[in-house]
Amino acid sequence: MPADSPGPPHPQDPQDSPGFELPLRLFLGFRVLIDELHAELARQGHPDVRPMHGFVMQAIGPGGTTAVELGRRLGVSKQAAGKTVDTLERLGYVERVADAGDARRKIVRLTGRGTDSLVRSARIFDDLRAGWARTLGEDRLRALESDLRAVTPRDVFRLDVPGWFGGY
Numbered sequence: 001m002p003a004d005s006p007g008p009p010h011p012q013d014p015q016d017s018p019g020f021e022l023p024l025r026l027f028l029g030f031r032v033l034i035d036e037l038h039a040e041l042a043r044q045g046h047p048d049v050r051p052m053h054g055f056v057m058q059a060i061g062p063g064g065t066t067a068v069e070l071g072r073r074l075g076v077s078k079q080a081a082g083k084t085v086d087t088l089e090r091l092g093y094v095e096r097v098a099d100a101g102d103a104r105r106k107i108v109r110l111t112g113r114g115t116d117s118l119v120r121s122a123r124i125f126d127d128l129r130a131g132w133a134r135t136l137g138e139d140r141l142r143a144l145e146s147d148l149r150a151v152t153p154r155d156v157f158r159l160d161v162p163g164w165f166g167g168y
Helices: 021-043 051-060 067-074 078-091 112-136 138-151
Strands: 094-099 102-110
Touching: 021 112, 051 067, 051 078, 051 102, 051 112, 067 078, 067 102, 078 094, 102 112, 112 138
Parallel strands: none
Antiparallel strands: 094 102
């Protein structure tokens, strides 16, 4: 083929992308951000935090929750939630305390270390976003974020999607 002929379409051209590439690219973008987040968290004193731990600590929230409610929020069994809480408790990110309204119930709540990891995560995500803005340009990144908002549910922090964190 002559050098000046248009040749076959470039594989990066969106109109030539197979449908399966979109979820893979979205997932790869997610993985890049999460992997960079966790590398930086490790440098900042949180080497044991894993991606699932972040979701769990977000689901626990600032007011704490029970293992049953945590399982419901994550779409997993109470036992599965309890195992993750055990790990986070052992690592010092959460604690179990008696419910002030019902001494038989235990509330899982974040410790200072757990809160610190979430605060640092938020700052790191801001830095990672700034890096993407430098690479893509702020306008293109804002357009990407706007487009993703247009095709995803409004409740961005919803974690209780059964099956996503548990069995099938």
